[in-house]
Amino acid sequence: MTVMEQRGAYQPTPPPAWQPRTDPAPLLPDAQPYRVLGTEAAAKADPELLRRLYAQLVRGRRYNAQATALTKQGRLAVYPSSTGQEACEVAAALVLEERDWLFPSYRDTLAAVARGVDPVEALTLLRGDWHTGYDPYERRVAPLSTPLATQLPHAVGLAHAARLKGDDVVALAMVGDGGTSEGDFHEAMNFAAVWHAPVVFLVQNNGFAISVPLAKQTAAPSLAHKAVGYGMPGRLVDGNDAVAVHEVLGEAVRHARAGGGPTLVEALTYRIDAHTNADDATRYRGEDEVEAWRDHDPILLMERELTERGLLDEDAVRAAQEDAEALAADLRTRMNQDPVLDPMDLFAHVYAQPTTQLLEQQAQLRAELDAEAAGPEGAGR
Amino acid sequence: MTVMEQRGAYQPTPPPAWQPRTDPAPLLPDAQPYRVLGTEAAAKADPELLRRLYAQLVRGRRYNAQATALTKQGRLAVYPSSTGQEACEVAAALVLEERDWLFPSYRDTLAAVARGVDPVEALTLLRGDWHTGYDPYERRVAPLSTPLATQLPHAVGLAHAARLKGDDVVALAMVGDGGTSEGDFHEAMNFAAVWHAPVVFLVQNNGFAISVPLAKQTAAPSLAHKAVGYGMPGRLVDGNDAVAVHEVLGEAVRHARAGGGPTLVEALTYRIDAHTNADDATRYRGEDEVEAWRDHDPILLMERELTERGLLDEDAVRAAQEDAEALAADLRTRMNQDPVLDPMDLFAHVYAQPTTQLLEQQAQLRAELDAEAAGPEGAGR
Amino acid sequence: MTTVALKPATMAQALTRAMRDALAADPSVHVMGEDVGTLGGVFRITDGLAKEFGDDRCTDTPLAEAGILGTAVGMAMYGLRPVVEMQFDAFAYPAFEQLVSHVSRMRNRTRGAMPLPITIRVPYGGGIGGVEHHSDSSEAYYMATPGLHVVTPATVADAYGLLRAAIASDDPVVFLEPKRLYWSKDAWNPEEPEVVEPLGRAVVRRPGRSTTLITYGPSVPVCLEAAEAARAEGWDLEVVDLRSLVPFDDETVTASVRRTGRAVVVHEATGFGGPGGEIAARVSERCFHYLEAPVLRVAGFDIPYPPPMLERHHLPGVDRILDAVGRLQWEAGS
């Protein structure tokens, strides 16, 4: 049987006998976001997982702080921080198997790093020495996608291809609340559902698309309510509750791997920092709003839980912090070295074989650089 | 108060206090398509409306037949017939007030004609003498849109503009089941809901996008289930039941006019003819399927109802048929005359003022045509 | 040299055959698009492929061009070679962002780690009586996008050979199929189809001495006709079929124009900002001292593609080409 045929044949049926093609009820999100930390469900959570998530959150927060600091030192051209969103970033990376694929958006360098991409390589785009700094095949992390939502159909296509090849690979694709307004979001969701592709969509609803608040972005009850319109389940989760995000994403990944098709997960979170270091958030939101979310901080929530359950001793805290500092120190050191650039790279990877025209242009630049190197006389006209 | 501000301010709220932005329940379609004909609801239907719809259906069917015949005589380049879909076409036109706007897709020439556009002008695009043959402002019918779903944001923008100007104008936009897969559908729905624009989206789900059946187009329970994901009501209606379509669309139009925002209506119908005269439908569907739908034909349903209620006398039938024949005869006569074309039109309407370059090109063509007219000698070669 | 008798075949048949052979030869090749499966495409170019290879290899997609190309990108990332059909020229526009922002740049972005061997088939051009949006010549957009190959056949044999080469290419190829040549016939042996040389080579379709007509795709037969007609005027025209707009075969074109000293670029696409600007500019640059007269362009007018009943006025025809050639001779004499 082909992958395509598995969905069954279609008979357009005159209305007296018409039936909905699937039952919509199970596809609708719950009225309240799923939470674990601070609720009864927390008791069932695996202590090992909690500790692991905690350490990753601390590490992620430190990474965000360090990357932001690097912008001030002129070592990064720009940095879109995920401070406050670390639960989503970290959980997205941790739920995946090695053979799976992550499709990050431009804000999700942390997810890439949590999946094992070298932070310096993850930040290449934002440092400005090249576009994608890592080999996507090494950790199975697609290039960070700047044009919003455009990476979603890529994830669908990759997941579909894996399924066609018989591999039980899942793709997890990340997008922001703003990105859900793009046509590519719609088309990706629809292809995924029609193809029954093993893909999980994680929408980080952090309240804003740059300055535009969610109410100007959508009038939907929730973004997770979009799922039913494609025939896939929609799930709503507290995006600052790392355990809850991990659980919901984990379920969706297992569901996809088992051949159950795609899931849309909306994680409610908040962008604590400005859009990027270049943005001035005071122009469009008040500090009180930010404060409300600081009380619901992902690390805070986790710390509370761990402390209450006596799972957080000083050693664990220290180990997490040391690990985070080591990451930051390494990042600082290596980012403070000027990257080695080869301008000839400009021509090397446009086509598999450079065209004659590109070879001519390469020679021209070579000559210019040689003249430049030879000093003002050599460079002279 | 501005139009934009009416939706209220937004406060991103940490999950413990989070609430869905609207109640999803009333936005979901009923499990079964709304029907009137052949049901108890029919008793309440206005006899005048029934008779009017009947006459329009008969006229519409005849129009479709005549247009199809014109393709065989080489008088139309191509014709995408709406045979079997007349209930939707006609109801869409009749629910609107004069000041409202209709946004037809390429298949909806009948809706344009039912709204009062001269059939010859409605068919200009398909005849090939010009693109849009009518002045859109005369009957407030936007140009037939060939690129699928692209007309939907236009309808939203127009409705929004009307509201900004304080006019109580509603826009009704038509699209096919296939068209719902396009990104423009998504973006239009979203803008409409966020802007609370007075627009009604009518999806004619006729089972196919050329050869592609609905099951390859969507996995949703129904297309009307997409509405909740935008925060607007979704309605499901028997698209061959002209009274039901008229009622559901009428309600949506009144709702929009009263400031209630947009509605998505999915009408379940069937494309009885091939995609166009150039298509061979036997390649992708069986005659038995078509037969099942012939039993649920919009004219048949209406005739049954009218007959049962004693509303259809011979005079009414004859009047409807005569009217339809008159339309067909007029169409035939006028379409059998060669259209008068002015090649200079090619340059006249590219810009408000033709550029010097266009004037040069116009002069060139003028000279060529003069040479041609002067005969082989004058023409040189 | 084959000894099998050549039977006439259409360009449509050659294209179908190219995909069939590619599907058979390489399991990573996948054909996808609107109506390409059960129906075999609105032009029947994929006819029979779903039946022979199954709907996993030749797939009817939902109706969304950005989705088609975007998912093809993902499939290519996983090692497949998608062959995407855009139903008509103007219906490729919704996929423009995917094409420009991803397809053309992924190799470059990843320093070669993630090439995208995607073939994007686009039936293009006019002359078939198509209503609005069904007759665009959109090659200027693709030419202005580094990272894409842009290829268009003018003969039955090239249709086969270039499409095979496009599918085999490790780079994305926009493969422009001249709609009005779909039913053109040539002697061609489908049992022993000829695979042409690598992409990027122009060919002299007709040698001549007095002026070079530089053209491609649907305008090649028109130029050949013009060259025949020109003999009556005593002009011996050379016709160069570019076949590949990107990469551009400067060598062949420059050699021809240096020989003839005169050139006319001919294409259907709009003149202003169209492909002919680039071609004329580079010919002028490289052949300046050889040119007896300016390089002229015969192109579509600078207008939206006209309705069917007026398209004959828009399309570059034999007379308009000969007029241009005539103007060049005059320039030389002046």
Next chain:
Amino acid sequence: MTTVALKPATMAQALTRAMRDALAADPSVHVMGEDVGTLGGVFRITDGLAKEFGDDRCTDTPLAEAGILGTAVGMAMYGLRPVVEMQFDAFAYPAFEQLVSHVSRMRNRTRGAMPLPITIRVPYGGGIGGVEHHSDSSEAYYMATPGLHVVTPATVADAYGLLRAAIASDDPVVFLEPKRLYWSKDAWNPEEPEVVEPLGRAVVRRPGRSTTLITYGPSVPVCLEAAEAARAEGWDLEVVDLRSLVPFDDETVTASVRRTGRAVVVHEATGFGGPGGEIAARVSERCFHYLEAPVLRVAGFDIPYPPPMLERHHLPGVDRILDAVGRLQWEAGS
């Protein structure tokens, strides 16, 4: 002539002022786009407009470029004059279908009944250290689309005047704003802003006798700098600022080149298939007998826009322009 003292102002200020004046003068003008309201745009070009005119006149839209342009089409159909902001060059691509299939053709499609007076502001070009997708020069796409005006200012005064003219135009205008000139300053009196003549007029920014540099937008200051530097070589360069790519001011350009006998076209956009092809081709065509040397082009390389740390190698700079000019002098002597 005004007697008010001129104060230095930035191009950004002039653009803001142009929209403000247009909003004040004509109630049908509406500004819309991503972040244009509360934030005032990521470049602050719409700063203060929402506050002054309300969010019905300056509207933050959902994040969807096709939706923005598509709804603007509908608004224009109802008599409004939308001024749309695309946040960056590459983020205009999702709106490509609306632009090409509707915006550019609606007037033509309806025989003039339904004009679309939409201004599409696109911050474009490089040189600001922008990461991928933030530095494209996409004007070739727009030039190849009949029905659009394509306009780009290079000075503070033109930024004001051309934007006013664009908004007042009854045709759609793609208004390309050179990002790296946003903060460039000129003496300009915002109290009495100068309204320039109709769209479509080039201007000689610097008269000269030995070679014409034909350029526009972000490359104008570079060319002026090159012209200054060229004096050291004894070359007296003329600089023509096109201002409007469509319609193209053949008169001004042709007159200049016929006078100087030499021309170099300079722009940031990719060379192959870029705007310079059209420009060089039409100059060569119209000035053939006046040209001492071929028309050369100095343009971005035929590559995707490079990362910030390498962009200086890509952008046409003074040296590369002077090299080209130098090559022309040599040609003449040969």
